[in-house]
Amino acid sequence: MCPAGISRAKRGFAQGMTTSLSLSVLDLIPVRSTQSSADALAASVALAKRADDLGFTRYWVAEHHNMPSVASTNPPVLIGILASQTSRIRVGSGGVMLPNHAPLVIAEQFGLLEAAFPGRIDLGLGRAPGSDPIITALLRSTGAVSEVNDFPRNIGDITALLHPEGAAFELTSGKSYELRATPSAQTVPEVWLLGSSEYSAHLAAERGMPYVFANHFSGDSTTHALNVYRREFTPSETLAAPRTFLTLNASVADTAEEAMALALPQMQHMAKLRSGVPLSALSTVEEAAAAELTPAQREMIERMSANWIIGDAQTAASRIRDLAGQFGVDEVMLQPVASAHAADGPTTTPGRIRALELLAAELLP
Numbered sequence: 001m002c003p004a005g006i007s008r009a010k011r012g013f014a015q016g017m018t019t020s021l022s023l024s025v026l027d028l029i030p031v032r033s034t035q036s037s038a039d040a041l042a043a044s045v046a047l048a049k050r051a052d053d054l055g056f057t058r059y060w061v062a063e064h065h066n067m068p069s070v071a072s073t074n075p076p077v078l079i080g081i082l083a084s085q086t087s088r089i090r091v092g093s094g095g096v097m098l099p100n101h102a103p104l105v106i107a108e109q110f111g112l113l114e115a116a117f118p119g120r121i122d123l124g125l126g127r128a129p130g131s132d133p134i135i136t137a138l139l140r141s142t143g144a145v146s147e148v149n150d151f152p153r154n155i156g157d158i159t160a161l162l163h164p165e166g167a168a169f170e171l172t173s174g175k176s177y178e179l180r181a182t183p184s185a186q187t188v189p190e191v192w193l194l195g196s197s198e199y200s201a202h203l204a205a206e207r208g209m210p211y212v213f214a215n216h217f218s219g220d221s222t223t224h225a226l227n228v229y230r231r232e233f234t235p236s237e238t239l240a241a242p243r244t245f246l247t248l249n250a251s252v253a254d255t256a257e258e259a260m261a262l263a264l265p266q267m268q269h270m271a272k273l274r275s276g277v278p279l280s281a282l283s284t285v286e287e288a289a290a291a292e293l294t295p296a297q298r299e300m301i302e303r304m305s306a307n308w309i310i311g312d313a314q315t316a317a318s319r320i321r322d323l324a325g326q327f328g329v330d331e332v333m334l335q336p337v338a339s340a341h342a343a344d345g346p347t348t349t350p351g352r353i354r355a356l357e358l359l360a361a362e363l364l365p
Helices: 003-014 037-054 075-084 103-116 133-139 148-162 198-207 219-232 256-274 285-290 295-307 313-327 350-363
Strands: 022-027 058-061 090-097 121-126 167-170 176-179 190-195 211-213 246-252 309-311 331-336
Touching: 022 037, 022 350, 037 058, 037 075, 037 350, 058 075, 058 121, 075 090, 075 103, 090 190, 103 121, 103 148, 121 148, 148 167, 148 190, 148 198, 190 198, 198 211, 198 219, 211 219, 219 313, 246 256, 246 313, 246 350, 256 285, 256 295, 256 309, 309 313, 313 331, 313 350, 331 350
Parallel strands: 022 058, 022 331, 058 090, 090 121, 121 190, 190 211, 246 309, 246 331
Antiparallel strands: 167 176
């Protein structure tokens, strides 16, 4: 969105005008204490299908490893599964952690996904490993770890390899080696840079690429990062003006009380993670209500509850509109953080599905 567009969006929200807003989903494939990995995946497939039916714009999956509460370990595999079970929604990575993988592997995976689902694949790339050094080394077959300082070069390699004309690599012998991610590409995935600091904002602006700041877990720097990106943006062959959206954690239910009860397991989980407590599967609503927490953990939860979108449909929708106007965006990606009750079926995710339904009714055409 160009600076003039940003100003118009802000005025529209401030004056209560009807402004188009797109909604998207970020999914970590959460695993509850009552679920197996297969159950959690089935629940997320159902969520993606409902998001597709409701008119959400995109559905992204994260990359995390060796966590008992997260089944989103391999974005390309998950994207293939989810895209095959949906018909319209864009499916992508939020994101692939590039230090963990060779650029050619990523380019080949996403080149094939784009060939199978043309015009529906997003490749979100992150600079952080997102795990410990052992995991990163094990993910690289050679055991060699890609330095985060290689990120700009690796981004260039991936985008070049995905281009229909491919790339030419100069060998030490002086000869040129032609290489393509897929032999006859007709379309390419949309490549986004992701970040939780201003580093990726500078790089995305320099390369003329779309950019997303991780507001859902690092919200204090969102304004600064987006200002850097917009101010420094240089138009490219693929993008004429800055393009970004806002990420938010959201638990939305028919009542504010139910929304808080559904969000509490995830907030407790995050508080334990940040206080060094060994993690387990995500608690049910009943388990979270009975949990004993330290004063420090309770304080963390209070801060999270103030920053997350938690409430009934009208309250949540109003706050989402306000935040979209504040940050000058026309798309919001929600991580639906609701857990479930103990009696809910293991292959279902009723709280997350209900959140999408309520917000779609309030915010989508």
